[in-house]
Amino acid sequence: xxxxxxxxxxxxxxxxxxxxxxxxxxxxxxxxxxxxxxxxxxxxxxxxxxxxxxxxxxxxxxxxxxxxxxxxxxxxxxxxxxxxxxxxxxxxxxxxxxxxxxxxxxxxxxxxxxxxxxxxxxxxxxxxxxxxxxxxxxxxxxxxxxxxxxxxxxxxxxxxxxxxxxxxxxxxxxxxxxxxxxxxxxxxxxxxxxxxxxxxxxxxxxxxxxxxxxxxxxxxxxxxxxxxxxxxxxxxxxxxxxxxxxxxxxxxxxxxxxxxxxxxxxxxxxxxxxxxxxxxxxxxxxxxxxxxxxxxxxxxxxxxxxxxxxxxxxxxxxxxxxxxxxxxxxxxxxxxxxxxxxxxxxxxxxxxxxxxxxxxxxxxxxxxxxxxxxxxxxxxxxxxxxxxxxxxxxxxxxxxxxxxxxxxxxxxxxxxxxxxxxxxxxxxxxxxxxxxxxxxxxxxxxxxxxxxxxxxxxxxxxxxxxxxxxxxxxxxxxxxxxxxxxxxxxxxxxxxxxxxxxxxxxxxxxxxxxxxxxxxxxxxxxxxxxxxxxxxxxxxxxxxxxxxxxxxxxxxxxxxxxxxxxx
Numbered sequence: 001x002x003x004x005x006x007x008x009x010x011x012x013x014x015x016x017x018x019x020x021x022x023x024x025x026x027x028x029x030x031x032x033x034x035x036x037x038x039x040x041x042x043x044x045x046x047x048x049x050x051x052x053x054x055x056x057x058x059x060x061x062x063x064x065x066x067x068x069x070x071x072x073x074x075x076x077x078x079x080x081x082x083x084x085x086x087x088x089x090x091x092x093x094x095x096x097x098x099x100x101x102x103x104x105x106x107x108x109x110x111x112x113x114x115x116x117x118x119x120x121x122x123x124x125x126x127x128x129x130x131x132x133x134x135x136x137x138x139x140x141x142x143x144x145x146x147x148x149x150x151x152x153x154x155x156x157x158x159x160x161x162x163x164x165x166x167x168x169x170x171x172x173x174x175x176x177x178x179x180x181x182x183x184x185x186x187x188x189x190x191x192x193x194x195x196x197x198x199x200x201x202x203x204x205x206x207x208x209x210x211x212x213x214x215x216x217x218x219x220x221x222x223x224x225x226x227x228x229x230x231x232x233x234x235x236x237x238x239x240x241x242x243x244x245x246x247x248x249x250x251x252x253x254x255x256x257x258x259x260x261x262x263x264x265x266x267x268x269x270x271x272x273x274x275x276x277x278x279x280x281x282x283x284x285x286x287x288x289x290x291x292x293x294x295x296x297x298x299x300x301x302x303x304x305x306x307x308x309x310x311x312x313x314x315x316x317x318x319x320x321x322x323x324x325x326x327x328x329x330x331x332x333x334x335x336x337x338x339x340x341x342x343x344x345x346x347x348x349x350x351x352x353x354x355x356x357x358x359x360x361x362x363x364x365x366x367x368x369x370x371x372x373x374x375x376x377x378x379x380x381x382x383x384x385x386x387x388x389x390x391x392x393x394x395x396x397x398x399x400x401x402x403x404x405x406x407x408x409x410x411x412x413x414x415x416x417x418x419x420x421x422x423x424x425x426x427x428x429x430x431x432x433x434x435x436x437x438x439x440x441x442x443x444x445x446x447x448x449x450x451x452x453x454x455x456x457x458x459x460x461x462x463x464x465x466x467x468x469x470x471x472x473x474x475x476x477x478x479x480x481x482x483x484x485x486x487x488x489x490x491x492x493x494x495x496x497x498x499x500x501x502x503x504x505x506x507x508x509x510x511x512x513x514x515x516x517x518x519x520x521x522x523x524x525x526x527x528x529x530x531x532x533x534x535x536x537x538x539x540x541x542x543x544x545x546x547x548x549x550x551x552x553x554x555x556x557x558x559x560x561x562x563x564x565x566x567x
């Protein structure tokens with residue numbers, strides 16, 4: 001992946017030429033070497049176009065800004081780590097003018113779908129080798145399907161744009177969710193025939209397409225009530241699990257350089273430098289590639305900035321503040337884990353390997369060398385009579401008058417976010433660790449969900465136990481399987497990795513899960529996501545600028561939001 005990603009720069013110029021007008025004088029073939037007509041004439045040109053799709057896809061995790069990660073915050077797993085109403089702490093602010101609603105929509109339509117359609121427009125007529133052509137086409141089909149799945153699991157039914165637009169259009173019409181799902185299936189069913197089994201790190205493979213196809217079939221089953229789609233989902237997931245499309249499997253033994261350090265197989269799975277297949281990781285199916293000091297290497301993995309507590313605001317009993325960063329990358333505490341994540345989801349088995357000290361850091365240390373008494377010592381805490389958490393002196397008994405801010409500054413650190421600082425900037429809040437998007441553990445959980453929805457509880461429990469067994473967690477019985485248990489298990493296994501809001505919307509569980517697990521008020525009595533979310537927030541609103549620009553046809557708003565039709 002790193003070998004090719006520099007070509008994404010070419011497409012920055014190419015894509016500026018896509019929105020041409022219909023006047024005849026613009027119909028001639030442009031002489032500029034970066035025009036689509038000139039770039040997309042050989043394998044190298046198409047390869048550059050495909051790389052531009054990867055470049056755009058990688059932006060998904062940070063396009064809402066360096067301070068917001070809306071695919072998890074405001075869900076059952078994390079809340080906005082500030083004493084204000086941003087970050088979906090107050091769902092009444094989610095409306096058609098909400099910036100994140102517009103940002104994600106524009107990313108999908110102006111980058112991902114535009115670039116995918118550009119590649120697909122004339123790919124069947126190119127003359128280079130059929131294997132290369134099939135691979136390029138399969139990748140573009142995969143990303144178009146991925147993007148439409150992204151869209152329907154935020155906004156519901158959306159317009160289907162299946163070809164490159166060369167003139168302005170003002171009469172888009174929303175397709176139904178079912179119509180979009182069928183469009184996605186058509187793309188993926190073709191992609192699995194075209195994509196290769198063995199690929200370079202960072203490229204989508206046939207296994208990635210089958211993994212996504214399994215989720216789409218589940219969505220079709222839920223949408224139509226047709227249980228045969230669950231059989232299709234099981235078959236698609238089994239293609240990956242049974243190694244019919246590559247040597248992928250759950251990693252059950254320690255591996256890689258990290259195996260020589262204290263840890264376990266889960267910490268090895270997420271260790272920096274061990275994300276990709278070339279490092280011996282046979283579980284990861286697809287990962288976004290990040291690389292420091294490289295043109296096209298990305299802007300870094302923002303997980304540390306989002307998820308890490310703002311521990312530099314902690315002050316020792318002697319009044320010395322912690323350093324902003326040391327061996328740990330600086331966090332700003334904006335994805336503050338809910339009590340469900342910190343405690344409740346581990347109640348079934350606190351000794352679950354995924355909750356070990358190697359995977360969740362719960363002990364922190366004073367790191368200011370100027371404080372000779374406390375430097376290097378663990379931060380000791382105790383709960384006061386007022387219910388707040390206070391710093392204790394070194395004796396572990398004496399309370400100080402310094403209470404800890406457990407919303408923003410002091411909470412468990414999910415160690416999946418650990419990694420080498422991006423471009424060696426430890427204070428920047430980003431790492432150069434690649435970001436896992438798909439891995440076999442989730443494939444098992446998708447198949448378990450399909451079995452559950454078919455009523456085959458024993459087989460569902462078997463797949464869940466494959467994941468739990470790897471973590472040395474207590475195994476479950478068939479009677480324990482439920483939709484809530486599957487969601488809980490996804491949280492335990494895919495915490496940080498999973499775009500949780502999309503999973504919850506896909507299952508129509510966003511509203512009730514947020515009310516159940518994200519209703520704790522701030523210590524200052526502020527609002528919470530669970531106390532402000534309304535039934536209509538089961539989907540996000542269509543951005544107002546989209547509705548306003550569609551002047552030749554009514555563009556319907558989602559129910560419950562201002563401007564939505566009451567009919």
